[in-house]
Amino acid sequence: MDDRLLHQRVVSGDEAALAELYDLLSPLVFGLCVRVTRDRAIAEDITQEVFLTYWERPLGFDPGRGTLRAWLATIAHRRSVDHVRAEERRKASLLGPRLFERAPEPPEEGILAADEALRVKQALQSLPPGQREALELAYYGGSTYRQVAERLGLPEGTVKTRIRQGLRHLAEMLAEEGVR
Known part of the structure; x- marks a missing residue:
């Protein structure tokens, strides 16, 4: 036709x-x-x-x-x-900056970055398990929403919601601690 x-x-x-x-x-x-x-x-x-x-x-x-x-x-x-x-x-x-793309940081900046990374990890651990697991798979594991959903056996929309809520909670917790 x-x-x-x-x-x-x-x-x-x-x-x-x-x-x-x-x-x-x-x-x-x-x-x-x-x-x-x-x-x-x-x-x-x-x-x-x-x-x-x-x-x-x-x-x-x-x-x-x-x-x-x-x-x-x-x-x-x-x-x-x-x-x-x-x-x-x-x-x-997710991979972050490459060493060869930036000038070396002064030692104090490296210490501050390590401190911030530790605070982020601590805040991540305080999230509800569902949000934490979805965020870890997506951001540390490099998985897509779909891959996270398949791995957890959940609908993709549920995974997106958990990640969005987890990020919001992390941002609030870290803002209270002065981490950007």
Whole structure:
């Protein structure tokens, strides 16, 4: 079926048209996402996001500028690349600064940093076990939300909530102690 016709039906709110469009174009979108992210689960999530975005804002597509197929593929590619870049930034921040990237610290700064690290670890130990375990896996173990959820056997949303609450509690405890 012509994707322009399906687009017109989606604009009018026809859910069946979205289902037909999904059946027609999701293999393309999913395949592109898998190639970029190299992770089938992430690719599934991004594929769903792409079609949900289209369903919520179908007028974002302008048939005069190209095909719906190309437009959805472009969105999928951009989101996949954004995901990969965000993961790279997250992993880089977890690894911290490299020795060769900074000038040596004066000894007193190293002592202060070690003291702050100890205070963070102590504050982490005072968190409820669920929050502490999720934070340790995510920040010290380098795991994604999904990986933490799988390892703990919990829904991803629960893990995100535990991490968010844990970070909030840590920030409050450390602020009281004067740690930034």
